[in-house]
Amino acid sequence: QSVLTQPPSVSGAPGQRVTISCTGSSSNIGAVYDVHWYQQLPGTAPKLLIYGNSNRPSGVPDRFSGSKSGTSASLAITGLQAEDEADYYCQSYDSSLSGSRVFGTGTKVTVL
Amino acid sequence: QLQLQESGPGLVKPSETLSLTCTVSGGSISSSSYYWGWIRQPPGKGLEWIGSIYYSGSTYYNPSLKSRVTISVDTSKNQFSLKLTSVTAADTAVYYCARHAHSGLAANAFDIWGQGTMVTVSS
Numbered sequence: 639q640s641v642l643t644q645p646p647s648v649s650g651a652p653g654q655r656v657t658i659s660c661t662g663s664s665s666n667i668g669a670v671y672d673v674h675w676y677q678q679l680p681g682t683a684p685k686l687l688i689y690g691n692s693n694r695p696s697g698v699p700d701r702f703s704g705s706k707s708g709t710s711a712s713l714a715i716t717g718l719q720a721e722d723e724a725d726y727y728c729q730s731y732d733s734s735l736s737g738s739r740v741f742g743t744g745t746k747v748t749v750l
Numbered sequence: 751q752l753q754l755q756e757s758g759p760g761l762v763k764p765s766e767t768l769s770l771t772c773t774v775s776g777g778s779i780s781s782s783s784y785y786w787g788w789i790r791q792p793p794g795k796g797l798e799w800i801g802s803i804y805y806s807g808s809t810y811y812n813p814s815l816k817s818r819v820t821i822s823v824d825t826s827k828n829q830f831s832l833k834l835t836s837v838t839a840a841d842t843a844v845y846y847c848a849r850h851a852h853s854g855l856a857a858n859a860f861d862i863w864g865q866g867t868m869v870t871v872s873s
Contacts, residue, residue, distance in 0.1 A: 640796065674859040676797075683846055683863040684797065690855030727797055731858050735813055739787070739850070739858055741797040 641666060641735070642728055642742035649748040650718045658745045660711040660728030666740060668709035671731040675704055675713045678725040687726070688713060715747070723749045752777040754847050754864035762841075762871050768834040772847030772864060779828045780805040785850050787860065788821060788832045790843040798843075802850065803830055837871045844868050 643661045650656040660673060667673055672691050676684035686695055688704035691711065701722075703714045711730075715722055728742035758770035772786065779786060787802035801811040803821045811819050815834070823830040834841060845867055848860040 672855065672857065672859075674856075676860070683866050684860070685863070686859055686861045689859040689861070693855055695861065729797075729859070738810075738812055739799040739802070741789075741799060744796040 640743045641732055641740050642730060644726075644728060644742040644745045646743070647746045647748065649750055650715075651750045652718055652720065654718050655714060655716045656718055656747060657715075658713045658726055658728075658747070660713070660742045662709050662711075662730060662732075664709060665734035666709075666730045666732040667706065667711055669733060671733070673704065673706050673711035674729045675702075675711075676727045676729065677722075678727065680724070684727065718747075718749055720749050723747055752849070752862050754849065754862060756845060756847050756864045756867040758867060758869070760868055760870060762837055762869060763873050764838055764871055765836055768832070768837050768841060768869055768871070770832045770845055770847075770867065770869070772830050772832075774828045774830075774849075779823065779830065780825050783852050785810075785852060786823065786830045787848050787850055789846045789848055789860065790841075791846070791866075792840075792843040800832065800834075800845075804852070839871050842869065842871045 675688035677687045678684040691706040692704045726745045732738045732740045753775045762768045785802040788800040801821045803809045818835045820833040848863040850860045
């Protein structure tokens with residue numbers, strides 16, 4: 639049972655903008671701990687997409703952006719492309735769980 | 751280019767111990783900048799952090815698995831390992847090893863992952 643909640647699915651047409659929310663609490667996102675985002679294409683390992691709330695690793699397109707406010711974080715994908723169809727997970731640290739790194743429940747992005 | 755590769759049995763019997771090893775290549779597991787972790791993903795489900803280890807041997811475990819998990823490191827072989835005892839069908843999953851930074855903006859972000867290995871618990 640994850641402490642970070644995401645919508646099960648979001649969808650959009652090519653070229654549109656979609657956002658994925660990640661809702662936590664005062665012991666994780668609402669504290670000083672950063673949020674990271676991962677993209678998991680079918681049958682592959684997750685790939686780091688955003689780190690430190692809003693930073694993109696080298697090679698990640700600037701269509702992907704992240705933000706954090708209060709006890710929630712968001713991932714936005716602008717100019718949605720067919721290749722963006724994947725599962726997306728947020729992740730943070732939770733101080734109430736003995737040093738646990740916690741993942742969100744995951745969101746399936748479908749490109750219509 | 752740092753790479754991680756999981757290895758171990760793909761089938762484990764119920765009540766037995768699951769043992770996996772992650773081999774790090776292209777870099778040193780003894781870097782002071784990183785932790786090395788295990789994450790699993792049951793079929794069709796989400797990601798679950800199992801635990802992490804520092805090259806010195808310091809460990810952090812998921813409280814829900816702590817009583818059954820041991821993670822160890824062998825710096826001479828550039829490897830770290832996972833042992834999960836008393837397994838049941840609920841432990842059937844793809845098991846990934848991954849690296850995460852010790853500090854900074856990317857602290858706790860898993861930036862490099864192995865390809866994953868499927869472990870099935872069945873008699």
